[in-house]
Every structure is written in structure tokens, then in C-alpha cells.
Amino acid sequence: MKTRKIARKIISCLVLINFLSYGIPLYAQEPSDGDLSAEVNTLRIKVNKLEETVAGQAELIAQQKKVLEKIAEVVPEVKAMLAPPEPKTMIKKFVVSGARLFSAQELEKVLVKYQNKELSMSDLKKAADDITALYRKKGYLVSLAYLPPQEISNNTVEFNVVEGRVGEITVEKPKHSKPEVIRRRFLVEKGQILNSARIESSLKQINKQPDRTVRAVLSPGATPETSDILLKVENERSPHHFSAELNNRGTRYTSLNRWGLGYRNTNLLGNDDILSLRFIANSKTEVYSGSAVYDMPVSRYNTRAGVYAAYSKADIGGQFAIPGLSPTGHAELWGLYVSHPWLEKEFVDEDSGSSLSLTSNLTAGFDSLSVYNKIMGDETAHDELRILKAGINFEEKDNLGRTGLTGEAHFAIPEFLGSMEKHDESASRIDAGGEFQKYTGSISRVTRLPGSMWLVNSFKGQYTPFALVSGAQMTLGGADSVRGFQENEYLADYGWINTVELRMPPFLLPSILKVPFDKKHTRIIDAVQVVGFIDAGKGYVNKQVGEDNEKLLVGAGFGFRFDLYEHLRARIDFGFPLGKEKPSDDANSRVHFGMQYDW
Structure with missing residues (x-):
């Protein structure tokens, strides 16, 4: 009996709990023995339903958590909201160790927005990422900043910077070039801080060779904090090029129609040296000309030098109706030149997406020109010129087209290496001779228009105060x-x-x-x-x-x-x-x- 009373009291308590939780009606008095079994069954049913409800809610909660986790993977803001709040500390000062490429003032501009604020660990890692972004923006792709383990004291935080350096540099062996030539022109050295802009600039110069493409492949170096560079040769083609041409650019005295053959080797000796040969003649080869140009690099900075020679001859007696009159002439030209890239800049407006590139070369050279004219075998004119020249050219490219600009000064020196006198009686024009200065220039613009149309404008000019021989x-x-x-x-x-x-x-x-x-x-x-x-x-x-x-x-x-x-x-x-x-x-x-x- 005592046990039964205890059971009744427990059931009464459970009934009270169910009433408070689920609204089960109370009895005014304790249940009788006959009602005890019914009450237990009713309570068991309620408990089972409650367990089912709780299990369903637990499953629903688990599903909602999975949805939130997936959203957090895509949206960082949601991930941050779900994370428990991080403790924050007042930070007033930053110390950056290992940064040699940027001054303290440049780094302070990046970190000033974090100073004198309460920051969490996530905030400090974001500040380190901002320092890394500064390096990346300047082309230092393998340099980074990080937050080392530390105890914050005096409201000061220290960042460490690893400025990644160049490890080993190797060149994939090309078919038609010498690997050492490519390596010499790659202006990046082992131990330097790795900078993508410097790599791209060197590759741009190397890839001016028209029959191959070189790209740089980075890989982790054997030494910590270094990256090895492989110069990989791609799209390499044969350096041999031939051409045949036909035009009517002659005159009525030398016949209009002309044909020509050409040969060009863009890597003659494997040194990125170029040989160009050309021959042009009229149909009967009474008028013909031939030329040869050899161009080679003379420094790793894309300075190039060249030598050229040309010979032309014209036998135009058959063009005249006067019997026995046989005008002939021939010209000999040779010269030397050197060119050096002076300017190479690229400007990009990230907001508008527009870009502009500007390149420029400096040139200097020497010409020797000899022209002989005869009628009936007797010399009627003989020009001998020795000319020093210097020039500059610019090329600009933008989203709408390109612009070219050239300028050159010519200084003819009299009585130098066999040249004519200042006023020479054998000259092709009266009072002309071996001394003059002339200035030439040109500007051209190619502009893209709607509808796949192009506007091409070209202007060129020459000025001199001298009377010039015909060849000048x-x-x-x-x-x-x-x-x-x-x-x-x-x-x-x-x-x-x-x-x-x-x-x-x-x-x-x-x-x-x-x-x-x-x-x-x-x-x-x-x-x-x-x-x-x-x-x-x-x-x-x-x-x-x-x-x-x-x-x-x-x-x-x-x-x-x-x-x-x-x-x-x-x-x-x-x-x-x-x-x-x-x-x-x-x-x-x-x-x-x-x-x-x-x-």
C-alpha cells in the first residue's frame, strides 16, 4: 500500500507537469486504483507523442543547420555571423618586421584604419592580408604578411613579412635558339625579390623575337621562401621565311612592272640575330636592286646593332627614242646603325577598363651613299655622301587604335671618307654637295570606328635649308x-x-x-x-x-x-x-x- 501511494504521488506530479506543459486536465482528487492503469496509459501516449515531436524538431534543426553551413561556405558574412563572438583587444600600434620593399610611411597608410580600435583575431588577420595585397599590387606575388603567435602587450601587435625571392632559373632548350641567349636577356637574377612586373618586362623583350614565345613557370624552390623559375619555350617555328612580290611601282623610264624575291632568317646563328635579303627587278632585268641587312642584339637590354648594304642599277637606254643615247646609272649604299629601347610604359584605368601602352626607341647610324650617272658611257653626275643620323620613335596603343611618331636628323659631312666637297661640280644638282642638314618626321594614327571600319591618317615631312642632291x-x-x-x-x-x-x-x-x-x-x-x-x-x-x-x-x-x-x-x-x-x-x-x- 505504501508503494502504491508513492506511485500515485509521482503520477500526480507528472500529470501536473503535463498540465503545465500541454494543458492536461487535473483531477480534484488523487486517482483511484482503477484509474491508475488508465492514467499510466494516457501518460505513456503523451510521452510517446512528446518524444516524436522532439525527434522531429531535432531533425528539422539539423536540416536548418546544414542549410546555414552551406550558405556560410558561399557568403563569408553569414559565416562570421554564425561564429561565436571573438574577444577583442584595444590596438594602438603596429610593428611590421621583415618589410624591406616598403617604407614605414607606406605601410602606415595601409594600417591606419585599424589603429586605436578594439580588434579581434579575425580583424588582425585581415590587416595582415591588406599588407599582402600591397605587395601583390606592386607585383610581388610570392611575398606575404602574417600574424605570428604572440602575447599582445602595450596595445601593440607585430606582423611578420616574408619577401619571397628568386631561386634557381632554368631555360627549356629551344630548337632554333641558344638557351644562354634567352637566359642572358631575362633580367631577373637568383636571390632577387621576386617581382612579376620585372618578369613580364623581360619576357616582353624576349618575345619580340617573332618565331617563338617564352613564358615563365614558377615552382617552390629548394630553399625556404624561394620560387624557382622555368623559362618554357612555346610555339617555336622555323626561322626561315621567304617571299615573292609583284607590283607596278616603277616609272615610265624604267618600266612599271616589277617582281621581287625575299628571304629572312629570324635566328641566323641562334643569337636572335636577323638576316634579310631582297632582290627586285623589272621584267627584262634592265633595272634591278638587291639589299642585305644583318641585325643582332649587342646587350642583354635589347640594344641592337646592324649593318646593311644595297646595290641598284638602271639601264634605261631602251626607253629613249634617240638612237645611241644610253643613260645608265647605279647606286651603292652601305651603313651601320644601333637602336636601344628608351621607354616602355603601360597605363591601366581599372575603373573604366581603358589602357594605354607607350614604347620608344633611340636610334643612331651612319650612311655611305654613292650614285653614278652616265650617258653614252660618259659620267654626267657622281654623288658621294657620308651621313651621320640620329632619331627617336614612339608607338602608342590604346583601346581605340594606335599612333606612331618618328623623328630623325641627318648630318652630311663633306670631304669625309671620300665624300663630296661642300659644293661639288660633279653633284647631280648645281650648288649641291656633300654638306647639308635635313630633318624628317612622321606621325600616323589608326583609329577603330563602329561597324568594323578604320580611319587611317598619315603625315610626313622633311625640312632643310640646303639644296640637296637627288638621292637626299x-x-x-x-x-x-x-x-x-x-x-x-x-x-x-x-x-x-x-x-x-x-x-x-x-x-x-x-x-x-x-x-x-x-x-x-x-x-x-x-x-x-x-x-x-x-x-x-x-x-x-x-x-x-x-x-x-x-x-x-x-x-x-x-x-x-x-x-x-x-x-x-x-x-x-x-x-x-x-x-x-x-x-x-x-x-x-x-x-x-x-x-x-x-x-
């Missing part, structure tokens, strides 16, 4: 000048030439048309450009007896440009003279064509 004068007229006139229509001591072209695809052709027999199925509208142009040029002579003081040539017309089968390029222009000045051959129009096949 500027020429007006021809395919690269005023196209409504023949080649060398007018020779001037000084003057200018301006050409403006609008190039566009042949919009009227259906885009479905393809270039015949083209394996790549190139569309004709992609391989052909329609050109409209207007040219003007004015030349002046420091007047001599029997010469026109000046001439203004103006022309306009249209043409086509062809880029076919990867190797064939061609052009044809129809030029018409405008203005008061008429062509010397009285032609109402002029056709200029040229084609070249490279392989």
Missing part, C-alpha cells in the same frame, strides 16, 4: 604618296605629304560568301577591305636654274585590300589627280597594285 631629296607621287600621280613625280628639298583613308568591309556582299579554296572558310567580308582616300603633298626646292620652285599635288580615289589564305596580301588603288597640278605624263588616272606571298 623627298619624293612626291606614287603608291605611298599622292596616288593620283606616278612614282617620283616631283623631287623636293623639303615639304610634306598627308594621306587620309577610310577602310571598311564590303558591306554589300552577303556574309555567306566565303573565300574560294580557303581551308578555314574565311568570309569575304573579313578578308577584303574597301578603301576610300584623299592625298595631298607639297614640295619645295631651294631654287636652282631650270627648276620649279614648288608643287602642290592633290589626289583622291578608292581601292581594295586583300588578306587571303594567311600568306597572300594584295592591294589595288585607283587614284585620280585633283587641283591645278597635272601629272607629267598627262594621265587622267593611275592604278597602283601590289601583291606579296609569304611562306
